[in-house]
C-alpha cells in the first residue's frame with residue numbers, strides 16, 4: 001500500500017495509520033541513527049527522539065500512577081510487547097516510592113503474539129479492524145530475553161534492589177494466570193492495566209484479577225471503545241457493569257481510559 005519503507009513492521013498497521021506516519025517513522029529512524037552521541041547520551045536527551053505519542057502515553061501512565069500511589073497492591077500489565085509500558089511503571093515506582101518494596105510490576109505476554117482471535121475480535125466492519133488481528137499478531141519473540149536484560153540493568157540503578165521490582169510472565173495467559181495465582185496467593189492489585197487487545201484473555205484477566213483490586217485501585221483500558229479492536233470492549237461490557245464505573249480519559253492521549261474502583 002505504501003511506497004515508503006516501513007521501518008517498524010511489528011507496530012505499523014496500514015488499516016489505522018496514514019502514509020505520513022510511515023514517512024515520519026522513516027525520517028525519525030534515520031535521524032536517531034545519524035544523530036551524534038553515544039546511545040546513552042541520546043537517551044539522556046530522549047525528548048529529541050521519542051515520538052510525541054509515546055511521550056503522551058508515558059504522561060498518561062504517570063497520571064495513573066499518581067492516582068494509585070497510596071493504594072496497596074502491585075501493578076499488573078496484561079500485554080507487554082516490547083516492555084515500554086512495563087518499564088514506565090517500574091521507573092515511576094522506583095522514582096516516586098523507592099521504599100515500596102511490596103509494589104511489583106507484573107507483566108503477562110506470550111511474546112509470540114495473539115494465540116488466537118475469537119469471533120468477538122472481528123465483529124463489525126472488517127475494513128475498520130486492525131490488521132494485527134490474527135494468530136501471531138504482535139509477535140515479538142526477541143522481546144522476552146531483551147526485557148529480562150533491561151530489568152537487570154535497571155536493577156543496578158535503584159534502591160532496595162535485592163527485592164525484585166519487575167516480574168515478566170511468559171506464555172498464554174490461559175495457563176500463566178492460573179499458575180501465577182497459585183504461586184502468589186497474596187497478590188493484591190492496585191492497577192490492572194488491560195492491554196491484551198483481544199476478547200478471550202481480557203475476559204479472563206477481569207475474572208481472575210478484578211476482585212483483587214481494593215477500593216481506590218484502578219482498572220485501565222487501553223482499547224475500550226476502539227473500533228479496530230472490539231474484543232476488549234465486548235469482554236469489558238460482558239464482565240463489568242459499565243454504567244456503574246466512572247470511565248475517565250486524558251485529553252492528550254487517545255486510547256487510554258480508566259476507572260477508579262468504588263468511585
Ligand SMILES: C[S@@+](CC[C@H](N)C(=O)[O-])C[C@H]1O[C@@H](n2cnc3c(N)ncnc32)[C@H](O)[C@@H]1O
Pocket residue numbers: 077078079080081082083084085086108109110111112113114115137138139171172173174195196197198201
Ligand atoms: C498491544 S500489545 C501490548 C502493548 C504494551 N502494553 C505496551 O504498552 O507497549 C498486546 C499484547 O498482548 C499479548 N497477548 C494477547 N493475548 C495474549 C494471551 N492470551 N496470553 C498472553 N499474552 C497475550 C500479545 O502477545 C501482545 O504482545
